[in-house]
Amino acid sequence: MSSIKVPDHLPSPAEDCEQLRKAFQGWGTNEDLIISILAHRNAAQRSLIRNNYAETYGEDLLKELEKELSSDFERIVLLWTLEPADRDAFMVNEATKRLTSNNLVLVEVACTRKSIELFKVRQAYQVRFKRSLEEDVAYHTSGDIRKLLVPLITSLRYEGDEVSKTLAKSEAKILHEKIADKEFNHDEVIRILTTRSKAQLLATLNHYNNDYGNAINKCYQTAELRATMSNECACFQDLKDDPNDEYLKLLRTTIKSLTFPERHFAKILRLAINKLGTDEWALARVVASRAEIDMERIKEEYYRRNSVPLDRAIAKDTSGDYGKMLLELIGHGDA
Amino acid sequence: MSSIKVPDHLPSPAEDCEQLRKAFQGWGTNEDLIISILAHRNAAQRSLIRNNYAETYGEDLLKELEKELSSDFERIVLLWTLEPADRDAFMVNEATKRLTSNNLVLVEVACTRKSIELFKVRQAYQVRFKRSLEEDVAYHTSGDIRKLLVPLITSLRYEGDEVSKTLAKSEAKILHEKIADKEFNHDEVIRILTTRSKAQLLATLNHYNNDYGNAINKCYQTAELRATMSNECACFQDLKDDPNDEYLKLLRTTIKSLTFPERHFAKILRLAINKLGTDEWALARVVASRAEIDMERIKEEYYRRNSVPLDRAIAKDTSGDYGKMLLELIGHGDA
Known part of the structure; x- marks a missing residue:
């Protein structure tokens, strides 16, 4: 559920643009006015405002904001005003750069966006950076981390709720065997986590809990139970072998982002x-x-x-x- | 360039449907009439015909064709009449099944379709089979073949023609080193072939030819030269280590499908x-x-x-x- 509040009597994009223009003019900038408009418009409305601003004043609203604002305030206003797919493209690009490298952000974007949204991020990435996202991710990583990240960020997971119980049981077994043997980077572990639908994966992790979890973890059955339980699922716990290993951290983030964003x-x-x-x-x-x-x-x-x-x-x-x-x-x- | 001929005076979809309906009725089927219509309509026109047929007669044209035709003729008419993305989805699914397994088809579809078309194949696959394509491909393969096929079929290659010469040179060197050491399944070989744009890859293979190819292969510079040369590029030749190894065959098919479909x-x-x-x-x-x-x-x-x-x-x-x-x-x- 969204936390932003759009006013009942919404001004037109043209009126919003006029107000924003006023906020930029004269001595200093009227930050309160900027907040009162942009923080209370949804993505579609902000997009209309940007278009209208470019048509009316011949300038990019984002560039104007960049000029007028600074520091942390500038960052949040700019990130917020970007189109969602473009914002993600910008953030994952930052995450692949040497100095601002952050693989957790890649996992987060890959696992918490809807399949079609992740695809739009990949398209926006190409428009912005003239390269493919997977190209940059693969180039800037290696070994197990690349092996996990590339299929994650290129995935188009099926989003239906059909679940195969047989598969859930057999793949829970595979996960448990590999994890028990500390083969965390096994191809099959990566295959299961990167390709199965969220519904199928949840079923598999539930089987893992039931068949291989300790008592305290046997409460992962439904969304309601998930919400009240204090512990993570058994599979997640079993991946805490070395708490400082980055690959294991990313695996845990993958599971959590997919099943409990x-x-x-x-x-x-x-x-x-x-x-x-x-x-x-x-x-x-x-x-x-x-x-x-x-x-x-x-x-x-x-x-x-x-x-x-x-x-x-x-x-x-x-x-x-x-x-x-x-x-x-x-x-x-x-x- | 397309080889089909659409008539200058195109009948309306309704007229085409009426004729097709006639072809199905009475004693036997009028195959000539079916060919004279369907073989001379492009994808958009065939799609209109299918829609019109369903609206007018309440039946799926594909089902009707299936009922009326048989054997090899049935197969080509059905494949042709399907929407391109749906046809590919059907063919790659056949290619992942145990009895009709055919990894070459997966490489072919992944490497010869445009990025957005490959994405539509993945969408059509989910609609038809209630699973993701990468899920099935990963599940039905293993080892090096999985390592190659999954990134290929999930790729969204950048299609601009920007090329980095520095990158072409450095990645030609990587390819040559790994291939010389017979490390055909090296992560870097797979990364380069599965993520780089076709333009970038062509530049890399040209560098490979120039720097490491023998004289006869130094003719891969332009499309015109490519078309007249009788030999394949040097990198392709160097991947002929074991002509019967399936993984190597798929690597060669990857290169050829990407650079010279x-x-x-x-x-x-x-x-x-x-x-x-x-x-x-x-x-x-x-x-x-x-x-x-x-x-x-x-x-x-x-x-x-x-x-x-x-x-x-x-x-x-x-x-x-x-x-x-x-x-x-x-x-x-x-x-």
């Missing part, structure tokens, strides 16, 4: 906020990409794990226009 | 026709999938290699309505 995002937010100095990039990434999708559910998961509402945690950790923008996007009570 | 198809046709008993499946596959795309060029390549025009070879090897349909599709002189 809200919990994945809640964890990323927790780590970003608790970090000394706050990881503003991670915070902006999750807020910009999830506000319109499942932020309400992420807030629930965040509260369940931290006993503090997300809005209060963000209000405490951020300030100024930047903090205001984040709070408008995630929706806030009295924070 | 017309020659690949001409070869498939030659093998199909020369085979004792003719490989009707391969013949139908190539004719149905290339008639509207590049059959005129394939005919040129066929003649260059065999000194016999393709239409004459097909006329000699096939008969009846089946032969007639093939000849109408590839366009024929006096054959």
Whole structure:
């Protein structure tokens, strides 16, 4: 569920553009006005505003924002204003660059977007960078990490809910055998995690829990149970062999992002906020990409794990226009 | 260039459907009438005919054709009448099944279709089979063959013509080193062949020719030269280490399909026709999938290699309505 609030009486894109233009003019910039408009328009509406702005003033709204704003506030406004597929293309490109390399972002985008959306990210990537996403990911990685990332970011998972129980049972067995033998990078482990539909994978992980999990983990059956359980699934636990191994971390992120994305995002937010100095990039990434999708559910998961509402945690950790923008996007009570 | 001939005065889809309906009725089936209509309509026109037929008679034209026709003639008419993406989805599915397994078809479809078309094949596959293509390919293969096929069939190659000379040089070196060491299944060989754009790959193979090829192969520079040269590129030659190794065969097919698809198809046709008993499946596959795309060029390549025009070879090897349909599709002189 989306956390942004679009006003009942929506101004036309032309009216919004006029207001934005005003916000940029004269002495200083009217940040409050910018926030009051952009934070309360959905992706389709923001796209209309960008088009209208280019037609009316002959300038790219994004370029204008870049000129007027700065620092953390600039980043969140720009990320938010980009088309979702283009935003993802930008973020995964950053993640493949040497200096800003971040394989977790690649796994996150590959596993939490719908199949068709991931495809649009790949198209947007080519338009922006004149190369394919898989080309850059494969070029900048090697070994087990490449073996996992390339099929993940090129996947077009089936999204129907048909599930084969026989397959779930046999593939749970394969996963368990390979993991028990510490063959974490086995072709079959990667095949199962990178190609099966989310519904099929959930069935397989449930079988894993039932057949090979300890008692505490045998509660992964339904979405409701998943939401109340305090432990991760057995397969996830069994992949904690070496907590610092990057490949294993990415495998765990794959499983969590595919089967329980809200919990994945809640964890990323927790780590970003608790970090000394706050990881503003991670915070902006999750807020910009999830506000319109499942932020309400992420807030629930965040509260369940931290006993503090997300809005209060963000209000405490951020300030100024930047903090205001984040709070408008995630929706806030009295924070 | 397409080899089919659409009449200048095109009947409406409704008129075509009426004629087809007539062809199915009464004693026997009027095969000539079916050929005279379907072989002379392009994909968009055939699609309109199918829609109109379903609306007017409440029946699926494909089902009707299946009922009325038989054997080789039935196969080519059905393959031809299918939407291109759906036809490919059907063919690659056959290719992943145990009894009709054919990895060469997977390479062919992955490497000779445009990026967006390959994506549509993957979508059509999911609609038809309720699973993803990569899921089935990965499940039915293993080892080096899986390592090659999965990235090929999930690729969305960049199709611009920007080429990096530095990259071409460095990756030609990598290819040459690995191939010289007989590390044909090296991750880097697979990365380069499965992710780079066709333009980039051609530049890389040209560097390979220039820097590591023997004199006879140094003629791979331009499309015109490619077309007149009698030998394959040096890299292709160097992959002939063990002519019967399936993985190496698929690597060679990958290179040829990506850089010189017309020659690949001409070869498939030659093998199909020369085979004792003719490989009707391969013949139908190539004719149905290339008639509207590049059959005129394939005919040129066929003649260059065999000194016999393709239409004459097909006329000699096939008969009846089946032969007639093939000849109408590839366009024929006096054959």
